[in-house]
Amino acid sequence: MAKTAGTISNLLLERVYGTGGIAHTESFVISLLSKTQRVANAFLGKVRDSTALAVPKEKLIFKLRDDVSSAIDVTKITESRGGVDEALDQSTLPELMAYDVDWFRNITASRYITWFQIGRDLLVLYPGKAAAGTATVHYTKLTTALSVAADSFELEDEDVHVAADLAEIILLARDKQVSVAEEKIRQLVDYLGVEAMNDQK
Amino acid sequence: MTKNDILDLVQDIARDQANDTAISAYYDEEVEALGKLPNPPLVERDLVGFTSGTAAYAYPTNAIEVLYLFHASYQLAQVTKETLEAYDMEWRSGSGVPKAFKLGHEDARTYRLYPNPNVTSDALGIGATEPFGEDFPTNSGAVIYSDSRESDISDMIGLYLAFRVLYKEFVRPSDHQDVAWAMLHKQIADLFFKMGVMRHGKAKEVAAAQQTVPR
DSSP: OOOBHHHHHHHHHHHHTTTTSOOOOHHHHHHHHHHHHHHHHHHHOOSEEEEEEEEOTTOOEEEHHHHSTTEEEEEEEEEEETTEEEEOEEOOHHHHHHHOTTGGGOOOBSSOOEEEEETTTEEEEESOBSSOEEEEEEEEEOOOOOOSTTOBOSSOHHHHHHHHHHHHHHHHHHTTOHHHHHHHHHHHHHHHTOOOSGGGO | OOHHHHHHHHHHHTTTOSOHHHHHHHHHHHHHHHHTSSSOSOEEEEEEOOOTTOOEEEOOTTEEEEEEEEETTEEEEEOOHHHHHHHOTTTTTOEESOOEEEEOOTTTOEEEEESEESSOOOOOOTTOOSTTSTTOOTTOEEEEEEEOOSSOOOHHHHHHHHHHHHHHHHHSSSTTOOHHHHHHHHHHHHHHIIIIISOOSSHHHHHHHHTOOOO
């Protein structure tokens, strides 16, 4: 059974409440957990989803926040060919430009060949099609916002602690518990395998 | 998140000690720094109309860096002034179908086509909103750029920006300066950068991003 925002919020309030002389409200903690769950999933990439993308004819470029608003990152694009879903190759814009300098005017295809993302916002399918069609976008999901105590995490129970740890670090920072927060960061960095932070100071 | 949401979070964590004017400016600086990364996360695209004989064009209003530029059927190569001069000493006066572009000095926020376009784009009328789509007006252009927007910021990037702002606000000399606390904010920002700002889709992008954390 999925853990709820209220359960984790209570846990954090027990751990951090009052130690810095400042109270945190449940609603504030839940709003942090909502955000940190998204950060955790952006990194872990475990909560995924897919959706059919209607592709108007000749359109190659899509704004993800409009067309696939619940996507953090696209992980795969598939297209149904003869009733079978086939995955497109992933490339980059420089690779495509080296292959086809007028790639964005290539509207000749009956099937897509490749895709790439530009930043977090734009998705390109290549080449364009002369007729409207569909593709299936598979993506790391922007988890649904947590707003009340009864809301459940979408992360698996085993991963919820990553979101909880991130929220706890923020609460400790708010409490000015610098050394405790730094130790918590070290523990999380070690757990996640994120490169040590010292090289950036 | 919006810029206001992020600054509200900053003040919430800062217990309202932060200076509103300062943190607003720091937000702008940090968004600009994100836009100068090799693979900026916040990007946008616009149609551009070009005029025959006019070489220089202003950046889109919200553009931080012009990343890619297209004209008619070509994706234009970005070149330097030195490259153009080595190739053609009279590069400023040439005319034809643009094949390359050169960015102006940073303060100028302009780019210059080479050679000067010899045709004018069709009107970018109503409905002509999609670069590259079927309504892509003849001889028009498109630009993809890193964006200095103040809304539609994902939570992942919003948290990173909030802690970068907190770091800058509390490390600067002021009546509320707290260097140790500021350095904690920086560590948290670094963590959010690595977890939530950069994309994890391709190993080479991860490697590139890890070497470009803003200082």
